[in-house]
Amino acid sequence: MATLGGCDMEPAQPPDPVADAAYATARARMVHDQIAARGVTDARVLGAMARVPRHEFVSAAQRRLAYEDGPLPIGHGQTISQPYIVAFMTAALDPKPDHRVLEIGTGSGYQAAVLSGLVAEVYSIEIVEPLALRAAEDLKRLGHANVKVRVGDGYLGWPEAAPFDAIIVTCAPEQVPQALVEQLRTGGRMIIPVGSQWGGQELVLLRKTARGLEKREVLPVRFVPMVGGNRRP
Numbered sequence: 001m002a003t004l005g006g007c008d009m010e011p012a013q014p015p016d017p018v019a020d021a022a023y024a025t026a027r028a029r030m031v032h033d034q035i036a037a038r039g040v041t042d043a044r045v046l047g048a049m050a051r052v053p054r055h056e057f058v059s060a061a062q063r064r065l066a067y068e069d070g071p072l073p074i075g076h077g078q079t080i081s082q083p084y085i086v087a088f089m090t091a092a093l094d095p096k097p098d099h100r101v102l103e104i105g106t107g108s109g110y111q112a113a114v115l116s117g118l119v120a121e122v123y124s125i126e127i128v129e130p131l132a133l134r135a136a137e138d139l140k141r142l143g144h145a146n147v148k149v150r151v152g153d154g155y156l157g158w159p160e161a162a163p164f165d166a167i168i169v170t171c172a173p174e175q176v177p178q179a180l181v182e183q184l185r186t187g188g189r190m191i192i193p194v195g196s197q198w199g200g201q202e203l204v205l206l207r208k209t210a211r212g213l214e215k216r217e218v219l220p221v222r223f224v225p226m227v228g229g230n231r232r233p
């Protein structure tokens with residue numbers, strides 16, 4: 001069958017109500033056991049995690065693992081994040097229905113799909129073109145019409161669409177990119193893993209206030225590195 005950009009994903013399967021019901025049950029268990037049990041309480045976020053079919057964002061080979069408690073490979077050396085981390089980061093943004101959100105690191109498109117049901121618009125940037133193309137197609141197929149995907153270096157943000165009410169970064173730069181701070185609305189929040197592959201990374205929650213940036217380290221994490229513009233010469 002045709003593949004997009006040399007990826008190992010196959011086109012959509014025909015509808016299967018029995019499988020869909022089993023996936024919904026697995027998802028409900030995921031929300032209860034992995035996410036709510038670890039302290040994410042935002043009802044809208046839990047609702048989105050219970051609705052978005054994570055199995056649609058992984059390959060057929062990974063599908064039976066889609067609701068397990070961990071990251072999964074999505075090709076090109078990248079991963080879809082652990083469900084708990086997706087929920088934690090989403091809740092940290094305090095998403096509102098009128099928000100416009102920027103995501104750096106589209107990957108599979110799953111995080112963008114979760115946000116899509118919670119906010120007005122999602123802008124997502126992915127540096128690996130085949131991943132961006134595949135995610136855009138999956139998001140469209142699943143009806144997430146309020147997500148725009150662009151191929152590019154997220155280090156530079158998406159200036160034409162700024163300012164954003166919230167920014168979520170799902171790959172780790174060594175420092176917070178200044179362009180992203182500039183593209184955040186005053187009062188807005190950014191959640192971003194900062195650090196190196198070796199020295200450890202911290203998930204940092206930033207709030208841009210009229211008096212400056214408030215910064216809080218909230219969780220030790222391990223994300224793939226942000227590549228591109230932040231590379232040292």
Ligand code: SAH
Pocket residue numbers: 078079080081104105106107108109110111112125126127128131152153154155170171224225226227228229
């Ligand atoms: N949010 C994704 C998981 C992302 S994995 C999901 O829900 O599936 C991190 C992604 O960041 C990878 O796809 C990687 O290619 C991408 N990435 C790395 N550096 C980047 C950069 N400078 N700009 C945009 N995307 C980048």
